[in-house]
Amino acid sequence: MTKYVLKRFLQCIPTLFGITVISFVIIHIAPGSPIGMQLNPKTSPKIVEEMRKNYDLDKPLHIQYFLWLKKLFSGRLYSFKDGKPVLQKIRERLPATLILNITSILLIFGFAIPLGVFSATHRYSFLDNLGTLLAYIGISIPGFWLAYILILGVVKLSGMPVLGMRTFAVEGLRFLELALDRIWHLVLPSLILAIGGIAGISRYMRSSMLEVIRQDYIRTAYAKGLTEDEVYYKHALRNALLPIITIFGFLIPGLIGGSVIVETVFAWPGIGRLAYQSVLSRDYPTVMTIMTISAFLTLFGTLVADILYAVADPRIRYGTK
């Protein structure tokens, strides 16, 4: 097992390397340049040339790539935009993004699994059909559009601010009120981020459960004299959850992409918004580093899913092959 994990981990390295190379090329091919974003058109060519040199933009692309890699690992990578160390910028934004995404993951699994099981055990009932309809809507609706609609609706109805991580310019709050304010601000963005996942995974859970219920060992469980609930929630659920574990790995890219949109719409001070702003200002070092971290997280998620699967399913034991 340890050997398998180590092997899988090492296999990730070339993949990660490939992703960074492709990202690097795409970013540099994309129109616009960091300097054009900062200076006005009347700036003398001499100053422009100096700045290009400063940012290594005068060097060939592959040299630039290795310089980026070197600076990243030595911690001397600075943003084009404000000259701050990139890693520090990311570290500042990381907690907000983590809170948002972990909440979304909890919402996704917390809602999707019970919903899927309910739909499966009440197949073709009114609520199951309603669930199917809502799931299709949830999967196909654009997140940013739903976000704007909800922001408008909630602000109109409650009159409470929903943007950002907390309410500004309110003094003298006690701890509990402060916590509630934070939670309030978390509700909408995490829900928007989670909706696609809830819709998709609840359907997946439903079909997985229906598949398991047809198996012979479910008949055995009934023949033992177990109640329907014991059969569903002990024998069937455990088996139906196995394929859901694999999904966990695929969830992460969706969440990262979703974070960029949701954080931008909700003025959430996280990495997604930083990524969006950095792309707009062609802040190559920051964009590249965020891309690398995202790729790493995605690969890591798949790896974790694989390991969890091996732990949960006794039939899978990674041999010494």
Place this chain on the structure above:
Amino acid sequence: MKVLEVRGLTTRFYTLEGVVKAVENVSFEMWGGKTLGLVGESGCGKTVTALSIMRLIPQGEIVSGNVRYKGRELLKLPEGEMRRIRGGEIAMIFQEPLLSLNPVFTIGNQIVEAIVVHKRTSRMEAESFMIKLLELVGIPSPREMAGCYPHQLSGGMRQRVMIAMAISTQPSVLIADEPTTALDVTIASQILELMRELQSKFKMSILLITHDLGVIAEMADAVAVMYAGEIVECAEVGHLFKKPLHPYTKGLLECLPDPVRRETYLKTIPGHVPDLRNLPSGCNFQDRCPYAIQVCKEAKPHLVDVGSGTFVSCHLYQEEL
């Protein structure tokens, strides 16, 4: 003592392609400590008969009939009491021991579960009883094997586990649905031997379902021959093999390989089993019957007593009444 009496059992499935008359007016009885063989080609309704006795027909309907177990009418029992019968009084083992055991629980765990559903014992007691059961069904080093998952065992061992689970509550009736069909010949005869041993030890009645007349000859006291959802002949095993009455039974016996004559090809009954969704009027066997007469096309034959405990459903014998 008469343990189980089935009268006029009729079970149907309502599908988009029509009504499947899987079990039609089936009657038989089972006596204490004896084995009744239920024999017939695959698809003739043997499994559905067994599952109807257990009332485990979720997709279909038990339309009519009586299943009397020790004087109690099972088809009218409240679900809660029926659960006590399932596994407690009537236990069942199946054709595919791998598919019939839950892949994500250890075999020890699954046997303990069967014990604690029906007996008020501590977990500790149930576990030591489980080890005893594994020993009883001939599983080597039961303590280690108890921690194994089904996929780690051989087919024969898995069926032994199923048997251990079934006898854990000392049921009066054991329904064995093709228990040896999926096993090698030598393993199969070991399993049959084990069932015989346990039967004399616990005085169980066994309903042995099979399509193999060899197994019937070896194990059964009485036989019921099933064809297209109906019982066509029911007799003591000696009578049936010596003097089969129903043309279908005769055909089946002629299909058995004869070790003395060593024919170069095996005989088969010409024609096909009728579609259970679209049965002919008159006798179900008319198209394949070498003795068919006009009345066979017009009227359904009924099971009649022809003496010495033999019942047959065929117009050839009804005329004599």
